[in-house]
Amino acid sequence: MRCVGKFLVYFLSFLILCSGILFGFEEKIVFPDGTELFVSYENKWDPYKVILLRPAFIKTSVGKLKVPEGGRIHFSGKDFKVLFCDIEPTEIETSLGKLTATSVSFYDLGNIRRLFLYTNRSINVKAGDIEISKSVWFFSDSISVNLVEDTYLNTPVGRLKFSTNGELSLFLDGDVSYGKLSEPQIINTSLGNLKVSEHISFFKDGNIKEVFLAEPQYVNTKFGKLMLSFALRLYNNGLIQECYSYPYEIISTPYGKLKFKEISFFENGNIRLARLESSAIIIPAGKLNVHGWIYFYESGEIEAFLLSTNQAIKTKLGNLVFSGSDPDPCGDSGVWISFYKEGILKSGYLAKTHTIKTKLGVLEAKGFISFYKNGDVREIFVGSQVIKTPLGNIKAIHVEFYKSGALKSILLGEKVKIGQKIFYPEDKIFFSKEGKLIHKAEDDEEYQEYEEDSY
Numbered sequence: 001m002r003c004v005g006k007f008l009v010y011f012l013s014f015l016i017l018c019s020g021i022l023f024g025f026e027e028k029i030v031f032p033d034g035t036e037l038f039v040s041y042e043n044k045w046d047p048y049k050v051i052l053l054r055p056a057f058i059k060t061s062v063g064k065l066k067v068p069e070g071g072r073i074h075f076s077g078k079d080f081k082v083l084f085c086d087i088e089p090t091e092i093e094t095s096l097g098k099l100t101a102t103s104v105s106f107y108d109l110g111n112i113r114r115l116f117l118y119t120n121r122s123i124n125v126k127a128g129d130i131e132i133s134k135s136v137w138f139f140s141d142s143i144s145v146n147l148v149e150d151t152y153l154n155t156p157v158g159r160l161k162f163s164t165n166g167e168l169s170l171f172l173d174g175d176v177s178y179g180k181l182s183e184p185q186i187i188n189t190s191l192g193n194l195k196v197s198e199h200i201s202f203f204k205d206g207n208i209k210e211v212f213l214a215e216p217q218y219v220n221t222k223f224g225k226l227m228l229s230f231a232l233r234l235y236n237n238g239l240i241q242e243c244y245s246y247p248y249e250i251i252s253t254p255y256g257k258l259k260f261k262e263i264s265f266f267e268n269g270n271i272r273l274a275r276l277e278s279s280a281i282i283i284p285a286g287k288l289n290v291h292g293w294i295y296f297y298e299s300g301e302i303e304a305f306l307l308s309t310n311q312a313i314k315t316k317l318g319n320l321v322f323s324g325s326d327p328d329p330c331g332d333s334g335v336w337i338s339f340y341k342e343g344i345l346k347s348g349y350l351a352k353t354h355t356i357k358t359k360l361g362v363l364e365a366k367g368f369i370s371f372y373k374n375g376d377v378r379e380i381f382v383g384s385q386v387i388k389t390p391l392g393n394i395k396a397i398h399v400e401f402y403k404s405g406a407l408k409s410i411l412l413g414e415k416v417k418i419g420q421k422i423f424y425p426e427d428k429i430f431f432s433k434e435g436k437l438i439h440k441a442e443d444d445e446e447y448q449e450y451e452e453d454s455y
Contacts, residue, residue: 026053066090067086111138115138131148147163153168162179190238195213222269244263257280342373384396389431
């Protein structure tokens with residue numbers, strides 16, 4: 001009976017608490033320092049977001065702040081660390097000086113996250129005099145404010161007029177980090193004089209990070225003057241990271257002229273990837289028509305591309321016809337034609353069935369095929385074909401070889417009993433280099449060679 005009585009007491013207490021949350025009854029919260037708050041719940045499912053029913057002072061990381069009746073308070077949990085509160089207009093010391101706020105939010109460690117301002121405030125920063133309104137965000141490396149009116153500020157590329165339509169971000173020392181421009185303006189850069197609009201951002205040392213070009217215009221690049229449009233992103237060394245052209249621009253490379261709509265570069269200036277209009281490239285494997293995305297290694301060699309039509313590519317096995325692709329294949333890795341840095345074909349998707357000579361005999365290759373750096377076959381799909389194995393003839397879907405040409409694994413196309421164990425279709429079985437059945441593939445440098453160069 002005593003246990004039942006305790007349960008009823010706890011149960012009734014729980015119902016009272018739930019009633020307070022659901023129906024807005026007054027609740028009393030006692031802080032660890034003894035401060036009492038009388039509250040209702042802002043969110044009936046969250047006991048740590050409350051509305052004050054009587055004015056009270058609460059302790060925060062910036063001192064005691066007075067919360068008015070009806071003010072909101074958000075806590076971090078049972079330790080009652082204040083994360084947000086509405087307050088009576090109060091001056092709070094910040095890195096921008098004293099700001100009068102009506103609400104304040106905090107990071108978990110107690111630093112100010114955001115202030116909601118009581119009135120507009122004029123302040124002086126390194127970039128110039130600004131009048132701010134609404135709210136101020138404080139980050140670890142910058143501060144974001146809202147301008148009351150379009151304002152000229154000093155930047156590393158001269159005085160620019162910034163707009164009230166969007167936040168202005170300042171580094172902690174007061175220099176401009178990011179801002180929306182009120183009108184098209186011309187700036188002098190290492191890429192030439194650029195007419196920019198929309199927005200501009202800078203690295204901490206003052207170099208341009210990103211601009212938006214007001215109109216298509218010629219820009220100086222490592223590959224000569226190119227007609228570019230839209231956003232232009234740069235590395236801190238001044239070289240282009242990413243740019244766009246409409247409808248396309250032509251860039252000369254060791255592999256031919258590429259018609260690109262979008263292109264990005266490594267920090268050393270070499271092409272990283274590009275989105276192409278139909279272009280012809282010349283590589284050791286032949287002259288090919290490509291479109292869509294093309295990828296490069298950082299050292300400058302082609303890594304992968306998409307064929308615009310079914311085309312023959314030279315291989316150690318002879319000319320093989322590979323499948324063309326939609327320019328945007330939505331992640332279908334099978335249609336990519338990929339290469340090792342040495343220019344040797346690494347993998348692709350066959351457009352038709354080819355007969356391939358192997359140590360297992362002649363196999364009909366269908367679909368995906370990959371190669372080792374020496375040009376020998378690494379793996380092929382054979383559809384559903386009977387092949388010779390150390391265990392006898394077995395129907396396989398996929399076959400993988402060691403670099404020596406010995407069988408490494410097969411994906412079964414039928415039910416097979418080996419010893420006392422039964423394997424089912426699409427089970428994978430492995431062989432040692434000596435032809436013995438093993439539990440899993442042997443670790444070998446051949447696999448690492450293939451994976452290290454994967455894009």
